[in-house]
Amino acid sequence: MSAQLNLFTNSKLSFDESIQILIDSVNAIASNYDHWVFAWSGGKDSTTLVTLIMTLIDTGQIKHKPKTIDVLIADSRAELLPLQAGADQISKQLVDRGANVHKVVAEMDKRFMVYILGRGVPPPNNNTLRWCTRQIKIDPMKNKMEALFNRYGSKMLSFVGVRQGESAIRDGRIAMSCSANGTECGTGHLYESVDESISDKLMPILHFRTCVIWDWLQIYAPSKKFGNWETQLLAEAYGAYEEDDPREINARTGCNGCPLASKDVALITILKNPYWHYLKPLLNLRVIYDAMRLPKYRLRKKGGHRNKDGKLAKNQNRMGPIALxxxxxxxxQILQIQREINDHAIENNKPIIDIINSDEEARIRHLIEIGTYPNGWEGSEPMADEYFDIHGNDGTIQKSIF
Ligand code: SF4
Known part of the structure; x- marks a missing residue:
């Protein structure tokens, strides 16, 4: 039985063909919308999307110019510095071309460091405690989109930089994982969470291969003819340094020391560049995040606790928040990392990092002072490294022998 042929079955798409498919899809669909919104993570795919579309509008290949173009970038307060600095440069260029750029940030108590240090919630992990992406990236973007919808009063079109390549399209796979190499944390989840009652979605680079992305970012976008886009810092964040080819390194971008990545490839890659070497103390963030999960720093439920419905909770004796x-x-320790880097940055006229600003530090100290814990925890629970009776959720108790 022969396989069913589709657009991608026979040959690889060239750069020009990839761009033409994008132009055709935007011209066919986007002209029905007056208000376009871009979900921009600052990573390679969503940066390609927004800079390419703006260029194609300028060159007249995209026929329809909407009334408004809003570009939303989530400031996770933990972004890799070159990525953040690159996004700041490109933001200015977008504004010069008439876009509204909105840096959106989570409300104070939900920010990465405030949530961990002020409220005591351990760093996120890949299993049961994956709280970060939605809280620090997706929800602030969704809130801003709702505000834009209320202002414009008509359905918008969201451009999402999800990119799966030809093989994934052929296989019908559209993975939303944030943990694979080469992905941008949050973009796939944003695709899933755009509220379709306020905005339709368009993914015009779904078919782009990695080489098309890098051809745009490294060759075309920085050229005068295609817009002089400042994409160099972005390429460096992915490893473009001297002979290095970013597409081979394929770093996954996201927060400094992302606790969910098995290895901090993006940061390790950046540190190979002597200019960014002063960020080396950031490697210690992962060491601190690992320590925060250890029983000796956390509380544990004694056992026997019940849910609101009176039944024994499933997860007896579970470990919980970090003690005050x-x-x-x-x-x-984290402020020390920040100080060490910024002392060097100021002395050498380089960009400073901003992991915990003064408002966040004050808030963290206040929350600790008033004894803040996550819901369901009081602070009177025993430390998790103490001996304890093991409670089963069927009511059985295995007494500690100590
Ligand atoms: S990069 Fe890592 S820490 Fe940051 S939001 Fe994504 S998964 Fe969470």
Missing amino acids: KFRLEFLK
Whole structure:
């Protein structure tokens, strides 16, 4: 039985063909919308999308110019510095071309460091505690989109930089994973969470291969003819340094020391560039995040606790938040990392990092002072490294022998 042929079955798409498919899809669909919104993570795919579309509008290949173009970028307060600096440069260029750029940030108590150190919630992990992406990236973007919808009063069109390549399209796979190499944290989840009652979605680079992305970012976008886009810092964040080819390194971009990535490839890659070497203390963030998960710093439920419906909770004796006094110690360590980097940055006229600003530090200290814990925890629970009776959720108790 022969396989069913489709657009991508026979041969690889060239750069020009990839761009033409994008132009055709935008011209066919986007002209029905007066208000376009871009979900921009600052990574390679969504940067390609927004800079390419703006260029194609300028060159007249995209026929329809909407009334408004809003570009939303989530400031996770933990972005890799070259990526953040690159996004700042490109933001200015977008504004010069008439776009509204909105940096959206989570409300104070939900920000990465405030949530961990102020409230005591351990760093996210890939299993049961994946709280970060939605809280620090997706929800702020969704809130801003709702505000834009209320202002414009008509359905918008969201451009999402999801890119799966030809093989994934052929296989019918559209993975939304944030943990694979080469992905941008949050973009896939944003695709899933755009509220279709306020905005339709368009993914015009779904078919782009990695080489098309890098041809655009490294060759065409920075050229005068195609817009002089400042994409160099972005390429460096992915490893373009001297002979290195970013497409081979294929780093996954996201937060400094992302606790969900098995290895901090993006940061390690950036550190190979002598200019960014002063960021080396950031490697210690992962060491601190690992420590925060250890029983000796956390509380544990004694056992026997019940849900609101009176039934024994499933997860008896579970470990919980970081105890107050240790949060202060971790805060001190992270501020020390920040100070060390910024002392060097100021001395050498380089960009500074901003992991915990003064408002966030004050808020963290206040939350610790008033004894803030996550819901369901009081702070009177025993430390997790103490001996304890093991409670089963069927009511059985295995007494500690100590
Ligand atoms: S990069 Fe890592 S820490 Fe940051 S939001 Fe994504 S998964 Fe969470």
